[in-house]
Amino acid sequence: MAYTIKNFKTKKALKDAVAAGEEVRLQPTLFNRYTGNEEVLDVEGPHYPKPHTWYAAVELKEGRVVKVR
Numbered sequence: 469m470a471y472t473i474k475n476f477k478t479k480k481a482l483k484d485a486v487a488a489g490e491e492v493r494l495q496p497t498l499f500n501r502y503t504g505n506e507e508v509l510d511v512e513g514p515h516y517p518k519p520h521t522w523y524a525a526v527e528l529k530e531g532r533v534v535k536v537r
Contacts (some may be wrong), residue, residue, distance in 0.1 A: 469518075471515055472511065473490055476514065478521070482536055493533065494526075501531075502528060505529050506527075507526070508527075511525070512524070
């Protein structure tokens with residue numbers, strides 16, 4: 469499970485931010501700092517304690533989200 473640093477309320481808002489060139493990064497976790505080039509399959513939002521209403525797979529380049537699926 470991963471969260472973006474900014475608390476996006478919808479997956480569309482996340483996609484729009486990435487498409488607009490906004491710098492979107494994932495919150496570091498105990499086991500991963502998300503600083504490289506990788507695919508993360510379990511991004512979700514909005515942040516706890518709100519119920520999760522969207523889930524996404526994202527691609528990272530140099531720690532930034534560059535693609536949302």
